[in-house]
Amino acid sequence: MGERVLDREFFARPAPEVAPELLGRVLAHGAVAVRLTEVEAYGPPGEDAASHTYRGRTPRNAVMFGPPGHMYVYFTYGMHYCANLVCLPEGQGSGVLMRAGEIVAGHDEARSRRHRPGTGSPLARRGLPDRDLARGPARLAVALGIGREHNGLDCCADDGTPRILEGTPAVPASIRSGPRTGVSSAADVPWRFWIDGDPTVSPYRKHVPRTRPT
Structure with missing residues (x-):
């Protein structure tokens, strides 16, 4: 992958500006590379109730307050990692969640990561469509081999x-926006961006409150 790496100035802007311009860019990690087709923007403290930084800096979200262009990785639901790219100048706490993409290099390695031993029959593993290899933020992180140890790395x-390559930006007319997936706060803010008609875009799911057993 000999393409130009996006510079820090690209990320030193508000996340809702950066997010749609990330579509079509390539996130590369080792032999695997993903063309981004779906992302979500999250704003700075006090402005976006759905953001991890809404209530200020903590040990968990400290990377989001660091230099732009670094990777913020968090663990969710006790089982998944999700990868974000820090936006705005240092100290402001904003970022873009990478939700889905198309594997453009390293298909075999991505597929093997998605299906570790004991997670299904060989036939089922071979039958997984390419479109599903990085379709969703957790799947994207697994396919790329991204985990807690990548939190804070300079992309x-x-x-x-990992690093972010220039790729081929999505045509503006092909970009759609809407509410972010599964958030309970600021649920109607249209900061989810995706390439219209791309098969790797994940399905939208509205937040459903959990109910306690009676």
Whole structure:
């Protein structure tokens, strides 16, 4: 992957501006590369109730307050990692969640990561459609081999990994926006962006409150 790496200035802007311009860009990590087809923007403290930084800086979200272009990785539901890219100048706490993409390099490695031993029959593993390899934020992180150890890494370094490559930006007319998936606060804010008609875009799911057993 010899393409130009996106520079830090690209990310030093509000997340809702950065997010749609990330569509069509390529996130590369080792042999695997993903063309981004769906992302979500999250705003700074006090402005976006759905953001991890809404109530200020904590040990968990500290990376989001660091330099733009770094990766913020968090663990959710006790089983999944999700990867974000920090936006705005240092100290402001904003980012873009990478929700889904198309594997454009390293298909075999991505497929093997998605199906570790004991997670299904060989036939089922071979039958997984390519479109589903990175369709959703947790699947994207697994396919790329991204985990807690990548939290805070610089994605703008030419020799770094993971890194964000220029790719081919999505045509503006093909970009759609709508509410973010599964958030309970600021649920109607239209900061989810995706490439219309792309098969790797994940299905939208509205937040459903959990009910306690009676």
